[in-house]
Amino acid sequence: MAEKPIELPPELAARLKAEYVKDWRAELRRNPPVKERMKLPRQPMPQRGAGERGRDFLEVNRGLSPEAAAAEARRCLDCAKPGCVSGCPVSIDIPSFIKLVEKGEFIAAAFKIKETNALPAICGRVCPQESQCEAVCNLKKAAGVPVAIGNLERFVADYERAAGEVALPELPPPTGRKVAVIGAGPAGLTAAGELAKKGHAVTIFEALHEPGGVLIYGIPEFRLPKAILKAEVEYLRRLGVEIRYNFVAGKTAAIDDLKARGYEAFFIGTGAGLPNFMKIPGENLVGVYSANEYLTRVNLMRAYDFPAYDTPVFRAKNAAVIGGGNVAMDSVRTAKRLGAERAMIIYRRSRREMPAREEEVAHAEEEGIEFHFLTVPIRYEGDAYGRLASMTCLRMELGEPDASGRRRPVPVPGSEFTAPVDLVVVAIGQSPNPLLLETMPGLKVGKWGTIEVDPATMASSLPGVYAGGDIIRGGATVILAMGDARTAAASIDAYLKS
Amino acid sequence: MPRIIAQRRLVPNLHLIEVEAPDTARAAKPGQFVILMPDARGERIPLSIADWNAARGTVTSVFLVLGTATRKLALLKSNDEIPVFVGPLGRPTEIANFGTVVLAAGCYGIGALWPTARALRRAGNRVITVLDAKASYLVYWDDRYRRVSERLIVSSRDPGIGGGEYVAEKIKALAAAEKIDRVMAVGCTAFMRSVSEATRPAGIKTIVSLNPIMVDGTGMCGACRCTAAGKTKFACVDGPDFDGHEVDWDELFLRRKSYFDEEIQALCRWEKENLP
Numbered sequence: 024m025a026e027k028p029i030e031l032p033p034e035l036a037a038r039l040k041a042e043y044v045k046d047w048r049a050e051l052r053r054n055p056p057v058k059e060r061m062k063l064p065r066q067p068m069p070q071r072g073a074g075e076r077g078r079d080f081l082e083v084n085r086g087l088s089p090e091a092a093a094a095e096a097r098r099c100l101d102c103a104k105p106g107c108v109s110g111c112p113v114s115i116d117i118p119s120f121i122k123l124v125e126k127g128e129f130i131a132a133a134f135k136i137k138e139t140n141a142l143p144a145i146c147g148r149v150c151p152q153e154s155q156c157e158a159v160c161n162l163k164k165a166a167g168v169p170v171a172i173g174n175l176e177r178f179v180a181d182y183e184r185a186a187g188e189v190a191l192p193e194l195p196p197p198t199g200r201k202v203a204v205i206g207a208g209p210a211g212l213t214a215a216g217e218l219a220k221k222g223h224a225v226t227i228f229e230a231l232h233e234p235g236g237v238l239i240y241g242i243p244e245f246r247l248p249k250a251i252l253k254a255e256v257e258y259l260r261r262l263g264v265e266i267r268y269n270f271v272a273g274k275t276a277a278i279d280d281l282k283a284r285g286y287e288a289f290f291i292g293t294g295a296g297l298p299n300f301m302k303i304p305g306e307n308l309v310g311v312y313s314a315n316e317y318l319t320r321v322n323l324m325r326a327y328d329f330p331a332y333d334t335p336v337f338r339a340k341n342a343a344v345i346g347g348g349n350v351a352m353d354s355v356r357t358a359k360r361l362g363a364e365r366a367m368i369i370y371r372r373s374r375r376e377m378p379a380r381e382e383e384v385a386h387a388e389e390e391g392i393e394f395h396f397l398t399v400p401i402r403y404e405g406d407a408y409g410r411l412a413s414m415t416c417l418r419m420e421l422g423e424p425d426a427s428g429r430r431r432p433v434p435v436p437g438s439e440f441t442a443p444v445d446l447v448v449v450a451i452g453q454s455p456n457p458l459l460l461e462t463m464p465g466l467k468v469g470k471w472g473t474i475e476v477d478p479a480t481m482a483s484s485l486p487g488v489y490a491g492g493d494i495i496r497g498g499a500t501v502i503l504a505m506g507d508a509r510t511a512a513a514s515i516d517a518y519l520k521s
Numbered sequence: 522m523p524r525i526i527a528q529r530r531l532v533p534n535l536h537l538i539e540v541e542a543p544d545t546a547r548a549a550k551p552g553q554f555v556i557l558m559p560d561a562r563g564e565r566i567p568l569s570i571a572d573w574n575a576a577r578g579t580v581t582s583v584f585l586v587l588g589t590a591t592r593k594l595a596l597l598k599s600n601d602e603i604p605v606f607v608g609p610l611g612r613p614t615e616i617a618n619f620g621t622v623v624l625a626a627g628c629y630g631i632g633a634l635w636p637t638a639r640a641l642r643r644a645g646n647r648v649i650t651v652l653d654a655k656a657s658y659l660v661y662w663d664d665r666y667r668r669v670s671e672r673l674i675v676s677s678r679d680p681g682i683g684g685g686e687y688v689a690e691k692i693k694a695l696a697a698a699e700k701i702d703r704v705m706a707v708g709c710t711a712f713m714r715s716v717s718e719a720t721r722p723a724g725i726k727t728i729v730s731l732n733p734i735m736v737d738g739t740g741m742c743g744a745c746r747c748t749a750a751g752k753t754k755f756a757c758v759d760g761p762d763f764d765g766h767e768v769d770w771d772e773l774f775l776r777r778k779s780y781f782d783e784e785i786q787a788l789c790r791w792e793k794e795n796l797p
Contacts, residue, residue, distance in 0.1 A: 230607065230737070230739050231737065232558065232604050232605045232607075240737075240741075268605075268607075269523065269605055269606055269607040270544070270607070271607060271608075271610065271739055274548065274608065274609060274610060274739075275544045275545055275548060275607065275608065275609070276544050276547075276548060296737075296739065296740065296741035297740055297741065298741070298742065298743045300743070300753065302753070306753070307746050307747075307748060307753060307772055307776065309775055309776055309778075309779045312743075312744075313742060313743040315741055315742045315743065316736060316742035316743055316744045319736055319737065319741070319742050320736065324564070324565070324736070325562075329783065329787070330783075330786055330787045330790045331562065332562045333562060333563050333564040333589050333590060333787050333791075334564045334565075334736075335780045335783035335784070335787070408775065409771075409772070409775030409776075410775075456739065456740055456741060457740075457758075458739055458740055458758060
């Protein structure tokens with residue numbers, strides 16, 4: 024959801040201003056003038072046709088060409104008070120990097136982003152820009168269509184990667200202080216990178232056998248190619264970060280055991296790995312998956328390539344995905360690619376309340392996904408073998424606004440109907456995974472199972488223990504997790520130096 | 522990557538695998554399991570922990586050679602490496618002095634129940650063990666169980682062994698003869714259900730170790746959902762131990778067979794490529 028644009032903190036405003044007043048920026052601003060810039064059309068993101076991509080898992084978007092990127096960058100008005108930066112959870116100096124793109128200095132642009140965001144190739148692809156930076160872009164207010172900030176971020180990160188080995192920042196001498204990062208997801212990877220850059224010895228403890236967390240098990244190849252994640256992790260490795268796989272913190276060893284091994288500070292980024300179900304009849308039938316299981320089988324375990332890979336997944340004729348977020352879009356588009364004749368989104372509210380990124384919804388529509396709004400399943404029916412055969416739903420209508428400000432869906436009496444389905448994916452959100460938290464007495468945990476932290480420092484109730492991402496938020500975005508991790512890394516650095 | 526210390530056949534189709542995993546060996550408790558993956562293209566499968574040696578830093582499991590993953594495992598040699606060996610997972614078995622405890626184990630469960638047998642004896646219980654096997658040459662580790670058991674009974678449907686009485690009849694006979702405070706059963710789903718049904722009339726508390734399909738083993742995916750006392754549980758984090766009288770066995774049977782066709786397909790392909 025959109026973060027409200029806020030007044031920029033003074034140090035950030037000063038940092039932006041120092042760049043803004045540079046001569047080259049001033050000169051660039053004059054030519055072409057604002058009036059002409061405002062007339063330039065937004066550069067479309069080149070993408071593979073829906074027919075071509077509908078049966079494979081290769082990436083949909085192809086990325087901007089250098090010429091298109093420079094042309095898009097020319098649309099940026101280089102505002103004195105840039106709204107975009109206030110919309111970015113990690114306060115990227117967006118005008119500076121875009122103006123470097125306009126000048127053709129793509130590598131310098133990548134460095135500019137990396138001052139505050141370690142994983143731009145990922146954020147450029149998965150951030151909900153339309154509700155963050157692009158939502159508060161001044162060009163959007165003035166001319167209706169914002170600068171394609173996300174597409175530009177993706178472009179410079181891809182350009183840098185394609186240009187060869189990504190340059191390492193100058194590293195300070197090792198401090199000899201050991202920090203444990205729990206979880207190799209977006210938060211953990213970010214925290215590890217930041218701490219390594221401060222000279223600390225960082226080990227990431229990861230439960231699965233590949234790094235990335237939700238980026239590897241959740242987000243499909245067609246939206247975030249694994250090669251990009253691999254490159255980012257390789258960069259961390261070159262920074263000196265060690266990753267221990269097959270390690271479930273709290274089970275394989277407790278936090279206290281790690282303390283005994285010399286780890287002085289901890290960052291917990293274990294995410295929201297506990298799938299929610301609706302608790303309706305028939306939910307345990309064979310053929311009903313949580314989105315986590317469905318996507319993990321396909322993405323992490325490569326079930327799309329069964330039987331070359333051993334892990335199977337159901338290939339359905341009629342697939343229904345329950346939910347309206349990005350995870351639901353990923354699931355339904357996956358089902359379609361795995362051969363479903365009908366792949367349907369079943370969402371209890373209307374289209375405008377759907378939390379998914381606009382681009383994902385558009386791509387889903389192009390690929391022939393059916394959307395059934397104001398519909399909610401109330402039970403699933405099985406065949407004689409306990410396999411899912413159909414679902415019974417109710418139609419809804421929108422009533423009064425609820426706590427989230429969205430109008431609450433209420434059932435329409437007598438609207439019950441049954442439809443044949445042989446695959447259901449429940450994508451109605453996740454809760455924080457309690458596995459580690461249960462083993463940490465004294466750790467303050469909130470009502471929804473999230474770790475309670477001081478939002479200014481990300482410090483938990485236990486000294487030396489910090490947390491960020493979905494384990495404190497319950498279910499948010501990759502970029503918010505990264506923002507938390509940066510804050511926590513700075514706090515951990517200060518803690519180790521105190 | 523985790524290294525294999527030993528992999529060998531115990532009895533036909535039942536193998537032992539010992540893996541170097543120092544942290545897991547230090548943390549392991551009776552009733553817990555590991556998730557492993559035999560190679561980079563393999564499936565993640567859960568195996569109960571059958572033994573560990575904290576000093577040596579190794580963990581041992583016993584597995585039935587059944588599908589593709591276990592066939593791959595059965596070909597591993599010492600010093601081979603596997604991409605996934607993670608644990609200990611699940612809640613440990615409750616260990617206390619219950620009084621008289623009957624252990625019922627069959628198939629891979631003979632290995633899986635061993636740490637519990639040892640711990641229950643140490644906790645002061647009077648232990649009676651029933652090992653079930655389809656033939657006399659399929660019994661293993663009976664020497665170990667004899668060390669901790671007051672009595673050791675072998676049950677079988679083979680009429681040549683102990684009168685051909687299946688485990689359920691042996692348990693019923695024991696329950697009729699004396700007071701039993703608790704029964705623990707580990708083996709295939711049908712085995713555990715039989716034991717649970719045998720103790721249900723007398724209301725003897727019966728703990729089973731469920732074996733649904735799992736993927737991550739940490740509560741993240743929900744593949745292992747099962748119903749106990751009318752509530753959906755995740756066997757990987759809420760179990761694997763459950764009260765056998767509360768388990769929805771029919772659902773467990775169906776869910777375990779989810780990928781029956783795919784499993785055969787994968788196995789046929791693997792055999793074609795790997796067997797002479």
